[in-house]
Amino acid sequence: MSALSLFDLGGQTAVVTGAASGLGLAIAEAMLDAGANLVMSDVDGPQLAAAIEGLRPRARGALHGVVTDVADAAQVDALIDTALQRHGAIDAVFANAGISAGRGFAVETGQLEHVDLAAWHRVLAINLDGVLATLRAAAKPMKARRSGRIVVTSSIAGLRAEAMSGYAYVASKAAVNNLVRQAAVELAPHNVRVNAIAPGPFATGINGGRLRLPEVAERMKTYIPLGRIADTTEIQGLALLLASHASSYMTGAVIPVDGGASAR
Template structure:
C-alpha cells in the first residue's frame, strides 16, 4: 500500500470528491483526518472505511474561519501524530448571472474556495516544516479555473486564484521539500452537480462538451489526487492537471 505510515488531512470530506479521496487513501493504508463543516457527514465518510482497518478521525472544520482551521489542524495533528499530506477539497459554487450576483454570495464563494485553501495550506505547511519531513499539498481547482464559465463569476474567480496560489506556494515551499499541485476537474457527478442531470438538454450538452462523451465520477478525481500525493510525483510541483474527459482539448462554452 502506497500510503502506509502517512498522515492525511482531507477538507470537504463529507461528500463528493472529498469523500472519495478519503476512501482511496484509507484503502492505501493512510491514517486519515476527514474534515468537514458538517461533522456528521465527515463521520459518514469514515463509515465507508470500516472494512479497511484504517486509522481515521472525523474533524469539524469551517475553512472560512481561521480559528476553526487552527483548531481542526491541531486536532488532526494530535490524533494522527502529525500531517504529511493535505487535500483542499472543500468548495462551494453559485449559479447566478454576473449582473445579479450580490456581494454576500461573492464573499461566501471566495471565502470558502480561495481563503479556505490559503488558511488550511498555511496552517498545515507550518506543521510540515516543523516536522522536517516534507509533505504534499493538493488543491482542488477546476476547468473553471482555466477558462470562463457563464453565471459563475465568483466560482471562476476563486478557481483561477487557486491555480495561481498553487504556483506561488510551490515556489516558496520547495525549499522545505513540500510539493504543491492542483487538479482541475471538469463536470463530476456529485451532490453539487446533481441538478445538471435532471435536464435531458443539459445532459446532451455536457456529453458534447466532453470528447469522452461522459462526465467524471469522484473516484476518478481521487485517483489523480493520490498520484500527486505519492512518492512517484516527488518532482512535480506548481502544476495544475485538467482531468476533464478532453474538455480542455478544444471544447468551450
C-alpha cells in the same frame, strides 16, 4: 523501492477537507485504500459521521473526523493541530472543501448585473480564503519536518471562461491556481510540494447536483471529447499520485481531469 510501492501510504497521515461527500469522499476512499491514517473534515457534522461509518470497514489505519468550517481560519488551525496531536506528523493535506456560485452567464440570472455580492463573498470565503487557511496551517509543520504534500481542488473553470459556472466560482478557482503556484515555489526548498487538481464535470452534489439531471448531463456531454460526465472515483488515481512519493518531482502543477474539455 518498487514502482508500485511509491503509491503506498501505509503509516502516513492524510487530511481531507470537504470529505463528507463528492470528490472529497472519493479522495478519502483513495487515501484509506492506500493504507493512510485519515483525518476527514467537513462543515456538515452528521454527514461527516455517516461517511466515516461507511468507510470504516475499508480502513487499514486510523480514521476519524473533525467538523470544520474552512471559512474560519481558527477552525482550520484546530483541524491541523488535532491531526498532529493524534499522529505526530502529517504527510498529505487535501484542501478540497468548496461550494458552487450558482449558474453562470449562460442563464440570465447568472449574468453580471445579477451577481449577489453577499453570495460572492461567501463563495470566496470558502473557495479561496479556505484554501489559503489550509495551505497556511499545513505548511508550518511540513516546513519544520521538511516533508509534505498539499493538494488543492481547483476546477477547469479557473483555467478559462466557463459559461455554466458562476462568477464567484470562476474567480475563486482562478485565484486558487496561482495561489498554488506561489506556494509551490516558496515551499519547494523545504521539500514540501503543492499541486492542484482541476476537475471538469463530475457527477457530484455541487451546484445542487445539476449534473446528475439527465437533461443537463446530456447537454454537457456535447462539450466533452470523451463524451460523458465523470464518476467521482475517477479523481482517485490522480489524488493518490499527488499524495504519494510517486509524484516526487511534481510541484506547482494544475492538472485537468476533464475528459478533454480544456483541450478544445
